[in-house]
Amino acid sequence: MSATEHSPLARKLAAFVALSSDELATLMRLHQRRRNFVAGRDMVHQGQSDHAAYILEAGWVCSYKILPDGTRQIVDFQIPGDFLGLRSVLLQTSDHSIEPIGEVQAAEVLVSDLLGAFAQTPRLAAAILWAASRDEAMVVEHLVGIGRRDADSRMAHFLLELGARLALVGLGSKAGYACPLTQYHLADALGLSAVHVNRVLRQLREKGLVTFRDGQVVFHDYDRLVALAEFDPAYLDQTGPLLK
Amino acid sequence: MSATEHSPLARKLAAFVALSSDELATLMRLHQRRRNFVAGRDMVHQGQSDHAAYILEAGWVCSYKILPDGTRQIVDFQIPGDFLGLRSVLLQTSDHSIEPIGEVQAAEVLVSDLLGAFAQTPRLAAAILWAASRDEAMVVEHLVGIGRRDADSRMAHFLLELGARLALVGLGSKAGYACPLTQYHLADALGLSAVHVNRVLRQLREKGLVTFRDGQVVFHDYDRLVALAEFDPAYLDQTGPLLK
Known part of the structure; x- marks a missing residue:
């Protein structure tokens, strides 16, 4: 089975760029820190500092904001192959919360991992920026x-x-x-x-x-x-x- | 007068990172293709392909979408120091239109300029990603x-x-x-x-x-x-x- 079959993210990015095997290998190294999450506990809290980003591999999550009066606005849902928290990973505190809907498998990605991958493969950087642009177009x-x-x-x-x-x-x-x-x-x-x-x-x-x-x-x-x-x-x- | 005093973008990015003089020089090279725009004519049309991004230096613009029934939703306003069209520069067609509000001075930035600057100075890349994240947090x-x-x-x-x-x-x-x-x-x-x-x-x-x-x-x-x-x-x- 090829990397694109393993990873929904690789499959998604193929809609933007035909990644080389080296670029795919760099992408797959971003998937190393796999973690599991369950419903009812936020993966990232609004206002949290030092939060990671994640690549969602299986399951669904939602991103939401709570207003001071307690009402909730869901900003978007993420499905396998989507980044979680990519928008706020460069902000000092996360501007939103991320909650699993059911069981979720996701790979934790640090800013340093991302910037390292960007420096190695500019085309992968462009592909990830494309995915981020597409996420914003949905919002x-x-x-x-x-x-x-x-x-x-x-x-x-x-x-x-x-x-x-x-x-x-x-x-x-x-x-x-x-x-x-x-x-x-x-x-x-x-x-x-x-x-x-x-x-x-x-x-x-x-x-x-x-x-x-x-x-x-x-x-x-x-x-x-x-x-x-x-x-x-x-x-x-x-x-x-x-x-x- | 220093580059940060010349450029609202340099001034804004200073809130995220203290750029070195080399990094500032790379940033200022992105400002080379200066253009002027006036109200009443879109800088970028929704659905346009091969659209550039811009760094807004003076004046205000708005980004909007027109629905098929003709109603308009303004997504956000840009002020000096903001990128215009950065979100959609990697998409095949722009997902929104950009309209000057009064007279506007902006520097045209091509994707190749951006990727070139990113490859030279990863910290500048991080700063521009920060600005993009902040723009999305506003949306x-x-x-x-x-x-x-x-x-x-x-x-x-x-x-x-x-x-x-x-x-x-x-x-x-x-x-x-x-x-x-x-x-x-x-x-x-x-x-x-x-x-x-x-x-x-x-x-x-x-x-x-x-x-x-x-x-x-x-x-x-x-x-x-x-x-x-x-x-x-x-x-x-x-x-x-x-x-x-």
């Missing part, structure tokens, strides 16, 4: 969704984005995907109440577009769902590789 | 603001964030700052109508907290405004430098 889409989309198209957009991201690492297709999120996760991510989430999901199901039940998202009519969400996946930049 | 705060803050504290938070950012590059203080934004900019950034923006600003003024009029933001009671917004500037990471 921007979430901002636009909360600011400007109604609840139905916001939910549809969210489910389609997750499907496209999962497909890139071999965990989903236009038929659907396994999804460990609860309606509370959806509510905190989309700025809706859990009751509202429930109603929106029922409407999407009754229109014959998508069903989310028992840990499975099933697309019934992918194209109509895309039209409802006005989903244009260009910001996910998955049509590459740009660098050969 | 996350805007997401949280739109998702979870009421209109008054959202506006207060926004005006305080701008003030803190401007202070870092010598363009503002706890007394206030010059601000070229219109109420339409504020509305498109905060997910409010222009009428609502007008009402919120009047309320903040009548409470003796802040006035925004005739291109000037004047803080009347900075501490009470901070309390109203629950503004914690840790995510702006301005207390550094972390690297000596």
Whole structure:
């Protein structure tokens, strides 16, 4: 089995650049400090200093902020192949918390590891910056969704984005995907109440577009769902590789 | 006059790392291709390929996305010392548009310039990554603001964030700052109508907290405004430098 088959991150970065075997070896060395995490205990706390970044290998996590009044806003979810905490690893304190959703396997990456790898292989550096840019483009889409989309198209957009991201690492297709999120996760991510989430999901199901039940998202009519969400996946930049 | 006095970016990066004269020289070489822009014409279009990034030297710009139905969401504003389009320079097409607000001077930076500078000076690379992380932390705060803050504290938070950012590059203080934004900019950034923006600003003024009029933001009671917004500037990471 090749390194790209082992590592969802290697598989994802292949959408940007065809990495050489030396570059892949450098990437795989970033995976050395493997750790396991379970639900209910944050991997990184908002306000924590000296926090590491992680490469998520298996399982899902969410990144969130708690406001002083106790309300929670989920910023995004990470799936296998995503970096965790890359944004805040250069900040003195983490600007957000990271919580496992179920069991998680992740490789701890120190800033010094990253800068060392960057100095060795500029193309790998560019690929990791690409992944970071793509992560930020998703946060921007979430901002636009909360600011400007109604609840139905916001939910549809969210489910389609997750499907496209999962497909890139071999965990989903236009038929659907396994999804460990609860309606509370959806509510905190989309700025809706859990009751509202429930109603929106029922409407999407009754229109014959998508069903989310028992840990499975099933697309019934992918194209109509895309039209409802006005989903244009260009910001996910998955049509590459740009660098050969 | 030293390079840090010439360049708002050099001044900003000094909050993260005390750059050596060689590193500053490399940074200043990124400023070679200076260009001027005027309001009403986008510097970068959403969907554009082969777009450059820019270092903003003078003037303000906004980054925004247009939805298929024509509504606009402003993602953030950039002030002198900020990168423009850094997020999307590695994506095949820009995920957003960039529009000057008034007259703007900016230095065009190609991906090859950036990667070349990174290879020469890893500490400068880390500093630019820090600036990118900080930019993303702001987008996350805007997401949280739109998702979870009421209109008054959202506006207060926004005006305080701008003030803190401007202070870092010598363009503002706890007394206030010059601000070229219109109420339409504020509305498109905060997910409010222009009428609502007008009402919120009047309320903040009548409470003796802040006035925004005739291109000037004047803080009347900075501490009470901070309390109203629950503004914690840790995510702006301005207390550094972390690297000596």
